[in-house]
Amino acid sequence: MKVKTLLKNLKGFRGLFIGAIIAIIIECLLSLIYPVIIKYSIDNIIGKQEITNYKFLYKIIGLNLGKAAVVMLIFTVIGGVSLFLKGQLSAIVSEGIAKNIKDKLFSHLQNVKYSYYSNAETGDLIQRCTSDVDTVRNFFGKQLLEFVNVFVLIILSLFFMVNLNVKLTLLSMILLPLLVIFTIVFFQNVKRTFKEYDEAEGKMSAVLQENLNGVRVVKAFAKEKYEIEKYEVVNSNWRTKNMKLLKLFALFWSVSDGMIMLQIALILFSGIYWTVRGDVSLGTLIAFLTYQGMLLYPIRQFGRVVGDFGKSLVAIERIEEILREPLDENLEGAKIHNIQGNIEFDNVSFSYEKDNYVLKNINFNIKQGETLGILGPTGSGKSTLVHLLTHLFTPTKGKIFIDKVDMELIDKKWLRQNVGLILQEPFLYAKSIKENIGIASDDNNESSIYEAASLAHIHKVIKEFQEGYDTTVGEKGVSLSGGQKQRISIARTIMKNSKILIFDDSLSALDTETDSKIRKALKGKNDGSTKIIISHRISSIQEADKIIVLENGEITQEGNHEILKNKEGLYKRIWNIQNSL
Numbered sequence: 001m002k003v004k005t006l007l008k009n010l011k012g013f014r015g016l017f018i019g020a021i022i023a024i025i026i027e028c029l030l031s032l033i034y035p036v037i038i039k040y041s042i043d044n045i046i047g048k049q050e051i052t053n054y055k056f057l058y059k060i061i062g063l064n065l066g067k068a069a070v071v072m073l074i075f076t077v078i079g080g081v082s083l084f085l086k087g088q089l090s091a092i093v094s095e096g097i098a099k100n101i102k103d104k105l106f107s108h109l110q111n112v113k114y115s116y117y118s119n120a121e122t123g124d125l126i127q128r129c130t131s132d133v134d135t136v137r138n139f140f141g142k143q144l145l146e147f148v149n150v151f152v153l154i155i156l157s158l159f160f161m162v163n164l165n166v167k168l169t170l171l172s173m174i175l176l177p178l179l180v181i182f183t184i185v186f187f188q189n190v191k192r193t194f195k196e197y198d199e200a201e202g203k204m205s206a207v208l209q210e211n212l213n214g215v216r217v218v219k220a221f222a223k224e225k226y227e228i229e230k231y232e233v234v235n236s237n238w239r240t241k242n243m244k245l246l247k248l249f250a251l252f253w254s255v256s257d258g259m260i261m262l263q264i265a266l267i268l269f270s271g272i273y274w275t276v277r278g279d280v281s282l283g284t285l286i287a288f289l290t291y292q293g294m295l296l297y298p299i300r301q302f303g304r305v306v307g308d309f310g311k312s313l314v315a316i317e318r319i320e321e322i323l324r325e326p327l328d329e330n331l332e333g334a335k336i337h338n339i340q341g342n343i344e345f346d347n348v349s350f351s352y353e354k355d356n357y358v359l360k361n362i363n364f365n366i367k368q369g370e371t372l373g374i375l376g377p378t379g380s381g382k383s384t385l386v387h388l389l390t391h392l393f394t395p396t397k398g399k400i401f402i403d404k405v406d407m408e409l410i411d412k413k414w415l416r417q418n419v420g421l422i423l424q425e426p427f428l429y430a431k432s433i434k435e436n437i438g439i440a441s442d443d444n445n446e447s448s449i450y451e452a453a454s455l456a457h458i459h460k461v462i463k464e465f466q467e468g469y470d471t472t473v474g475e476k477g478v479s480l481s482g483g484q485k486q487r488i489s490i491a492r493t494i495m496k497n498s499k500i501l502i503f504d505d506s507l508s509a510l511d512t513e514t515d516s517k518i519r520k521a522l523k524g525k526n527d528g529s530t531k532i533i534i535s536h537r538i539s540s541i542q543e544a545d546k547i548i549v550l551e552n553g554e555i556t557q558e559g560n561h562e563i564l565k566n567k568e569g570l571y572k573r574i575w576n577i578q579n580s581l
Contacts, residue, residue, distance in 0.1 A: 006316045009101060009136070013093045020089035021148055027082040028152045030075040031294065032160050035287035037061070039164065041068050043283035086145065094141025098133055105129050105322055113328045114392035118352075123206025124199075128322060131201065132315035139312040143305045150302050157291050165280055168288050171270055175263050179256060183306050186252045191310035193248055197241040198314055204234045249307060256302075264292050331408045339410075339418040340403050341368040341499040341530035343389070348398035350384060357396070358384050359553045366546065368499075371523075371531040373541025375571060376550030382534045385550070386504050389532070390419050420498030420529075424505040426489030428480070433462055434469040436488055441495040452494040455521045457514055458487035483510050490518065503533045503540075515540055538575050547571070 010017055046065075061067045106129070161169040211227050267288055274280040344365040351357045359381045366372045376382050387393045388400060391412050400407040407415065428436050437449045449469070453459040461484060465471040473479055473488075480488070487510070493501065501522070510518070519540070522531065533541050541547055542561040549557035549564070549571050557569045564571040 003313070005320055006136070006139075006312055009097045009140070009316075010093070012100070013096055016089045016093050020086045020093065020145055023082040023086040023089065024145060024149050025152050027079045027086065028149065028156055030079040030082070032153070032156050032291070033075060034072060035290040035294075036160060036164075037068055037072055038290060039281070039283035039287040041065060041283070042286060043281045090141050090145050094137045097140050098137035101133050101136060101319060102129060105133070105319065108323055108325070108327070111327045112322075112325045114387070115352075116325050121202070121206040123204075123209040124202035125322070126209065127198070127202040127205045128318050132198065132318050135308075135311050135315040136319070139308050143308040143312075147302070147305045147309070150305065153294070157294070161288065161291055164284050164287055167274070168267065168271060168280065168284070172263060172267055172288065172292065174266065175259050179259050182252075182255060182259075183302065186248065187306045187310050189248055190245070190307045191313060193241070193245050194311045195314045197238070197245050198311075198318065200234070200238040200241045204231075204238045207231055207234050249304075252307070264289075267292055328412060330412055334409050334411050336411050336414045337403065337405050337409075339415070339499045341528070342366070342401075342403045343500070343530060344401040344404075346399045346401065348388065348395045348400060350381075350388060350393060350396045357553060359388070362398070362555060364546070364548055364555065364558065366530055366532070368530055369528045370545040371533065371543070373544030373547040374532065374534045374550060375536070375538065375541060375547060375574065377570075380550040381553040382550055383504055386421065386502055386532070386534065389500075389502065390421055391415055417496070418498055419500045419502065420493035420496050421502045421504065422486070422489050422493050426485050428473050428485055428488060430472065430474055432467075432470045432472055433465075433488060436473060437469075437491045437495060440492045441497070448495065449491075452491040453488075455494050455518070456487045456491035457517050457521065458484065458491055461487075483514070486510060487514075487518070494522075499529055501529050501531045503531070503535070505534050505536065512537075512539055519543065536574075538571070538578055 061071060109125070109129075158169065158173075161172065207230060211231065271280060271285040271288060275282055275285050342365075345362045348359060348362040349357050350359040362385065364372070374382055374385070384393070388395055391407060391410075394408070402410060402415070429439070431439075434446075434449055437452060441448070446469075450459060453462060462469055462471070471479075473485075490503075515537075516539070519533075523543075531544075533544060535541050538561075545560065546558070547560060547564055548555050549569065551570060557564055557567065557571055559567070565575045566572070
């Protein structure tokens, strides 16, 4: 099954691959005629023996050594052209297959369910999309054709050798069954060991990627030594697995080479004995030794072919694990609806694991144009609620309605295009500020970008930068402060003109004055959008039309600021604490 999965990637390239095989067959056929011409030249032209087989050579060459040399030269040229064509065609096939797999992987990863990334390690995913794909690419570009080359070479060699001398042919194949059995055992061990090696490399990549992403935290807490030790552990584990793999190959090379050299010794000593006795001609012996020499490298390479085949089966399985992940598809019947911004949670509960609910019986509604504030301690389920509203997760129980339409029946991509989400830790691309703001909208002309930046109270700050809106922010916006990144993220979301705006604690890095200015600017925009503000800071939500308090996944309080600040509960306690500062 894994072999079928691996070979299905040839789809679209079968014609080119067959062309490469034909080129291999031509090259093999021509190279295998050389020993026959050598035998003919020694026995029949020089030795003047009677021509008993390969009489076609007499018609081509006659008894002229010069013609024999010319024919070999022509065959060499044709063989060289065939090798060139094989190389070109195999390169087109392997690179094309690699591109197709990478495109398919990236596209699939863009469309898998959001929950998949909860347990996946980024470093391991990168490993599968790069190293594992390269393993498959090398197999199709080199090893699969090498396998074909060995197979064709052995079959054609047997044909020529049998025609020369049956006894020497049987003798030359005497150790072949042992070599085949040894190769099969080697293949099984390589497949198992390479999987361990590949997974160890994935772990190492994950640690490296995590460290590079969190380098500022590492520096801030002076944890360089801890990170170095952590990396040394996974690196050492990878080295151990790699050494185990290399030892397997070393064992195979030594044993297979020993068998091949023993085979050549048998042919050499037996052939010399039979030649002295007159049972075998000198030309035939030289031809056989030439065939053995020609077969030596391909047979040695067969171990690498088998080893890389085992690696490729492991690699393609790791790739297929991603491709088998279910896509984030719409429910049957889901379609585009004109979203206005009315939201209703009807007895919604959600659990990541069975019977372990992080949200329990959530009921509330927001009318178009209203602002909802959500307050709650860490782990109360605030962000999960946001993920449900953007349909990144599906409620375990209950339903969410947008404009009285079940959210399950709204096209997911359309819904997300109409919901503007600003996260606490915004992600910025390593592009210019202008590109980062304008990326969310097709209408990314300068005036629209400036207007969005002004609403987010970042326009003046950007203008003060040396390159203004053309300033490159660096990877993940590393050159900006937390507050600047959040305001650029807010400006980017404003560009979408979404009917629903969600601030997931995204005003936390702003000072109170800037926070207030942004909220007033958004309120004065008069676009009729519905706003949900999640915050630990009451000043950010106190002007909301409605406020809900979440504790342990349940709504424990609901009302506006005036009601809740005078009502016993979490809201009043936080208000008193923050108001006294």
